[in-house]
Amino acid sequence: MKPASPSSAALIAQADRWGAQNYAPLPVVLTRGRGVFVWDVDGRRYFDCLSAYSALNQGHNHPRIVAAARRQLGRLALSSRAFHNELMGPLLERICRLTGMDRAILMNSGAEAVETAVKAMRLWGYKRKGVAEGRAKIVVASGNFHGRTTTIVSFSTDPRSYEGFGPKTPGFAVVPYGDADALATALGPETCGVLIEPIQGEAGVRIPPPGYLRRARELCDRANVLLCLDEIQTGLGRTGKLFCAEHERVRPDLFALGKALSGGLYPVSAVAARDEVLGLFEPGTHGSTYGGNPLACAIGLAALDVLEREQLALRAARLGARFLKHLKTLSHSKLKEVRGLGLLLAIEFTEPVAKAFCKRLMRAGLLAKDTHETTVRFAPPLVINSAQVDACFRIVRETLAAF
Numbered sequence: 001m002k003p004a005s006p007s008s009a010a011l012i013a014q015a016d017r018w019g020a021q022n023y024a025p026l027p028v029v030l031t032r033g034r035g036v037f038v039w040d041v042d043g044r045r046y047f048d049c050l051s052a053y054s055a056l057n058q059g060h061n062h063p064r065i066v067a068a069a070r071r072q073l074g075r076l077a078l079s080s081r082a083f084h085n086e087l088m089g090p091l092l093e094r095i096c097r098l099t100g101m102d103r104a105i106l107m108n109s110g111a112e113a114v115e116t117a118v119k120a121m122r123l124w125g126y127k128r129k130g131v132a133e134g135r136a137k138i139v140v141a142s143g144n145f146h147g148r149t150t151t152i153v154s155f156s157t158d159p160r161s162y163e164g165f166g167p168k169t170p171g172f173a174v175v176p177y178g179d180a181d182a183l184a185t186a187l188g189p190e191t192c193g194v195l196i197e198p199i200q201g202e203a204g205v206r207i208p209p210p211g212y213l214r215r216a217r218e219l220c221d222r223a224n225v226l227l228c229l230d231e232i233q234t235g236l237g238r239t240g241k242l243f244c245a246e247h248e249r250v251r252p253d254l255f256a257l258g259k260a261l262s263g264g265l266y267p268v269s270a271v272a273a274r275d276e277v278l279g280l281f282e283p284g285t286h287g288s289t290y291g292g293n294p295l296a297c298a299i300g301l302a303a304l305d306v307l308e309r310e311q312l313a314l315r316a317a318r319l320g321a322r323f324l325k326h327l328k329t330l331s332h333s334k335l336k337e338v339r340g341l342g343l344l345l346a347i348e349f350t351e352p353v354a355k356a357f358c359k360r361l362m363r364a365g366l367l368a369k370d371t372h373e374t375t376v377r378f379a380p381p382l383v384i385n386s387a388q389v390d391a392c393f394r395i396v397r398e399t400l401a402a403f
């Protein structure tokens with residue numbers, strides 16, 4: 001007989017005692033996942049409406065991705081970039097064809113992809129634009145979230161991200177998100193790049209005004225500045241298009257990708273860019289021991305297969321519209337706004353009650369995460385079906401009614 005699992009309370013206490021307290025998770029201990037569902041150690045089932053911040057667009061343990069990982073495990077997991085491996089070329093080509101870019105580079109975490117993009121844009125600034133050494137500037141937007149490295153938190157506008165972690169890396173300028181005129185005035189002869197999210201996920205699903213990305217593209221063209229879109233969360237189907245930039249028919253010079261690039265099985269990230277940019281890296285100028293390893297590539301290829309075969313972007317568009325229509329029928333004295341694109345949705349309260357609401361949702365069988373005290377994001381795996389969307393909404397509606 002299997003031994004009884006330690007109670008979730010004991011497991012939470014253990015993590016609290018021995019772990020750094022850099023997260024404040026909901027009090028649920030997960031042990032298994034399949035598709036849109038996860039189960040806790042006590043056997044309770046939940047809808048996963050966070051999808052690990054959109055890393056699980058393909059759903060938990062997608063059989064095709066798991067099978068690809070199994071095939072590769074026990075064959076060759078790591079080659080390092082000191083040698084070639086047979087799967088990196090296929091994944092690089094696949095990413096380039098998908099993004100319409102010339103070259104790609106594989107990393108592991110999203111933050112590493114952003115760091116890579118920052119280095120690539122600076123390199124282009126010095127080697128192509130003629131910016132004086134040490135002067136290159138990158139323009140970012142207020143409310144941004146691009147990761148947690150010391151350089152990336154240097155240009156965060158959220159004090160919890162940067163306070164206590166200085167000194168800040170210089171070379172970044174912040175403009176208000178969604179304000180194209182402010183962006184225009186920030187671009188100068190020393191600006192090598194603009195780095196923005198097409199929708200700010202971590203900021204609480206902040207959607208910029210229509211035409212913002214298009215204007216950003218035009219401004220960058222006019223000022224001879226690279227446009228880098230961080231589609232780590234919005235990309236790979238989440239907003240109803242393969243890339244969120246497609247909603248405005250914008251082609252950036254660089255894409256930062258991650259999260260769903262592995263369907264939640266393994267950290268895989270990438271930068272895809274024009275040859276003029278990524279072609280500037282020379283041997284020895286950048287790298288990662290695990291970046292582009294064969295196991296990651298096998299998983300990445302399968303994750304992209306699933307995205308295309310199951311037309312997950314189209315599903316996100318259709319089912320996201322259904323979910324949003326449902327959410328728009330909600331009414332509550334503390335409800336301020338409902339918004340979203342594809343299956344990246346949020347409800348915003350007038351008061352800091354988001355966490356309390358998420359706890360109630362959890363008890364009702366739905367896992368969602370609060371951001372910034374007032375906002376709850378709903379981003380289920382894109383493999384969700386319409387009956388499941390309706391079931392999620394019923395939980396939200398009934399929990400709100402009793403809130």
Ligand SMILES: *Cc1c(COP(=O)(O)O)cnc(C)c1O
Pocket residue numbers: 053108109110111112114145146147148197201202230231232233234258259
């Ligand atoms: C999650 C995220 C990152 C960072 O990815 P990590 O894998 O956590 O390092 C960067 N940018 C955006 C938009 C993200 O959502």
